[in-house]
Amino acid sequence: MVIASLFGSAVGINRRRTLIPLVVAAALGLFLAFRLIGGGEAPPVVPDIETTGETDAETADPEAEKRLAVEAGRQRGSLVDSIVFVRESEYGRAISRLKAGTMHIMGDGRSDPEMYRRIQNSPKLGSEISYGSYGALSFNPVGPTFPTTGKLNPFSVPKIREAMNRLIDREHIAQEIFGGLAVPRYFPISSVFPDYARLADVARTLELRYEHDPAAAEATIAREMEKLGAQRIEGHWMYEGEQVEVILLIRVEDARREVGDYVANLLEGIGFQVTRLYRTAQEATRIWMSSHPREGRWHAYTASWISVIISRDQASNFGVFYTPRGRAAPLWQAYEPSPEFDELADRLQRRDFTSWEERQEMMARALELSMKESYHVWLTDQINVWPKAHNVQVAADLAGGMTGSILLPYTVRIGEELGGRLVFGATNVLAEPWNPVDGSNWIFDTMIMRATSDRSALGDPHTGLYHPQRIESAEVTVAEGTPVIQTLDWVTLDSQPEIEVPLDTWIDWDPEERRFITVAEKHPEGLTARTRTRIHFTDDYLETLWHDGSRVSLADMVLSQILTFDRAKPESPLYDEGFVPMFRTFQTYYRGFRIVSRDPVVVESYSDRFFPDAEWIAAIAAPWPGVSDGSGIMGWHSTSLGIRAEEQRLLAFSSNKADQLRTEWMSYVTGPSLEVLAKMLEEAREESYLPFEETLREFVSEEEIEERYSNLADWYEARGHFWVCNGPFYLHALHPIEGHVEIRRFERFADPADKWLGFTRPRIPEVVTDGPGIVHAGEEASFEISITFEGAPYPEEELEMVRYMLFDGRRELIKQGDAVPGDDGRWRVELSSEETEKLRPGSNLLEIAATSTSVALPAFDRISFATIPEVDR
């Protein structure tokens, strides 16, 4: 028909008749095209989405899992044989490829309800979800009028900002705009990270206080507007004869456009004249970040933030988001928090508290005050969906998703089988140079680097706590009054009135003599520290291997310590101006490093910095061959080639220095750098070159030098690159133009492949509460709580806390306490007759919050019941 019509057109038949099929064909084409690239229907509300972080993996088969564990125990390194990373920039096509079976994982997490629906509707697809990005409405606080324009700024009034919390329906945003791929958020701390769980009672009380109540919000705003001298005439707010204008800066790249429109509609509904400025990131930055808020170019902005790791301590967020200390930008300088809040934020940021209880009290008060200030009205914690093939199992990070999971290389597998070749789609591959000191920090690069690099301790993707990898145990000692808690048993924690740093501890570096400076030299009067961490590495640590077969030695570790100092010393040929700020940070807390025993390796680290978790203190303090956490972990022999090349100004480790020297940024894997590094290797072999020989000589024998360079030369000849690390995978091949990297299982890796199998699925508790719908005042009431995981009772010892909170009809917290454990994952809340007597007649709410030591995400459930006065019986 279409073809015939086209022919008709050619020979001059009635053109109107031919136009119709053309239009139909074009429409059909556009529809198909749209379907292919993933567009189409309006974003639906995703049905029954688990907002507790549960993954959408294929149903676990316990027998197959056991079989896998047994087989994996006999294999070294990873569970799969190889992972191929391919460049895939189109999300829609990636979904099609996952369906077609030509890809197993797409390393791109998105809050796209339509895509999530496609994933859910396909039996061939599965997904992991993560949190981490969060949205807010940020206000310009200058006022009451802008000095530049003289116009009124309603958001200069804290009570109006505070009332915005009640005006906005977060549930609407989460369900209707994000299609269920978001959860409401009220505070500067994430609702899915540990701090929220620890403060669940305070948080829930505040959330109920600030829950959606547009009438109350409007009344407060009206009251405050009148105080400002504005009048409401025919539904419009007028100030000095003009309608009060609110300029809403709306980002257009994502769902924030709809969020902005929603907020604009709300503001218009209560009488403001809203000017909607739709802007992209860079356009918006010039307005809200670069311009001075006094200019009055905007009133509110649809902001978004991201956290790529599970932050176990968010106490600093108050200082960061609510005080001028947070940022140097003009907007932050306009913040004037109340003196009490300002002091609290400052103390929390500096960790100026002496006990955990004191911290929690301060946090609770800060949460309350943050709602009063409300420079930002927090809206949602977004849920990112990471698509994968239905049969792929992997430990995804609750904050960083697939690409941010440090356990991905240790846990990823296809079905419950060993081996196989997994194809991983990444938006970019080999984006920037890889080197062991200051290479690429693109997430898609660091993800592959991490898979090829082993570490002393690995972060739990579900709790953020560290677990030992090459560490046997750690002893953390803190100065008395330093509030630190310990959760896992690989760390011991104690305190002392004062921690003295031994005089032979290395504290600085002499770049000219190329030797460490001891505490005795730099601080002859003596030095104290706030923490001491003694790390015992595993007995077989020095038996582990680099990918080229070279054995690990203490020199690898010492070289990384040297580079930490040397690159910040102007006298050194490795001096890098861009590194100095980070070094200055390091210097503010660093109090020394000492080798206690060479075999087995035991070291001590001294610091004035601490984290709330002893596991964090130990993991961060543990020295390791790697210089930067994001870069590859390499031995001294591989790193020495780069050192030599930079000393000769042929290449540079960092982007900054490469630009200064007008040379290439060093790449150990491809490009013109390889030729230079190969030349360095040749020279190093000839000269038996040992970098920083004055210090490293005592750790390295002549034979080791010869053997290591020989191994490296063999490696380069066989593989064509210098990426020699120590992880469960080695870099097998790469094709930069084609965007293709293949890593293969390192068969001589120290650990069996089953080591991290237990971390695959986040053990998020599932809480169900049951109890009477009606409670007579003055009578006892009992509520049953069932806590399970995948249908099985949740072990009591794994549960950190099962807390209940009882709210009355006015949403006032009447009582809180801990539930009592029973059998088979059942818990009980008993309300005594005295307690029920205190309840007013009407509806009450019993909230249950359960937190686990296995996962950071708290689980909630609630049950409503009515109280009937005794006389009504």
Place this chain on the structure above:
Amino acid sequence: MSRKKSVAGSRWSTLTRIARYSAFRLAALIFTAATGVFLTIIIANMGGHLDDIRKARIEDEATQQMMMDPETQMMPDTDRREIIEQMVQTEIRRQGLDRPFWQRLPGDLWSAVRLDLGRARDMTSPSHSREVSRIIIEHLPATLLLFATANFMVFFAALGLALILSRRYGSLADRAVIAMAPSSAAPGWFYGIFLILIFAYLVPDWMRLPDGGMVGDRVPEGTLAYAGTVLKHMILPVGAMFLSAIFISIYKWRTFFLIHSSEDYVEMAKAKGLSSRAIERRYILRPTLPPIVTSFALMLIALWSGAIILERVFNWPGLGTALYSAIQHQETNVIVGLVVVFAYLLAVTVFLLDIVYALLDPRVKLGEGGGRQ
């Protein structure tokens, strides 16, 4: 003797005329190219506003870096802000933003005109080089391979088929081509999406073709096997470009040949009884050669530009992809570099075409007193 002198003088005069013309033409072309580059630098830098955006971003990134670093949380605020400031200033110097845009402009223009393309701020080439020239050169082969294959196929197929159709004016095939010509209104990537949908997902497994990229998830070791894989991956994008361009090209050339076929001298040749092949070769093709050569030359230049959307649709790592990435990351040096190369190629081609015209068409003379007659 005087005749020899006269001939020598005439040659000398011709040479002088050509040299003068060439110099003037070259200067004009360089001036045009430089103007284009100048405008590109201004536009790519948003008239200097990009500096503000970059500075804001640098500050934002430095602050975010410090905020996200757990090691800095306990640091006194004054120290933290001082360190952020140090980071910001270092990065501003690295990116050359410590001098205002208008001060940098003459130097940037002079470098670009001299083809000193400089270094990208953040972008690197596939082999991890910051040199803009390498970024271009390393992306070029993929683009040339794809676009040359498609355009050569379209060009020669269209010419051949157009000649045939011009002889069969009004036939069914002729009408079919005319009818299909509007289909070229849709760009190659549009057809690409359909081809991917059909040949990568809907057809039976044995017929399936790759949906994008240059190679699959297995990169063959041997050269022949590698070439085979790349060829297989080229089928759909080349097919898409071919489909998009072929009908309008045939239509264009066919009409062109038809017009030339009705010239008086062709009618005269027919009247003389020359064979149709001889007429085609001597009286149709020869006079139409300059436009054909022009079209061919311009096509060769177009190969360099790549195509952003088509390369994105097919995940093809060519210049279009590089340009997209450069625009996304505001890599002005890369954008300007690509424009400079393109401008020079265009200028050189236009210059060469002037000479080629003169060689091909005796009616065309260069310089004063020359010109088309």
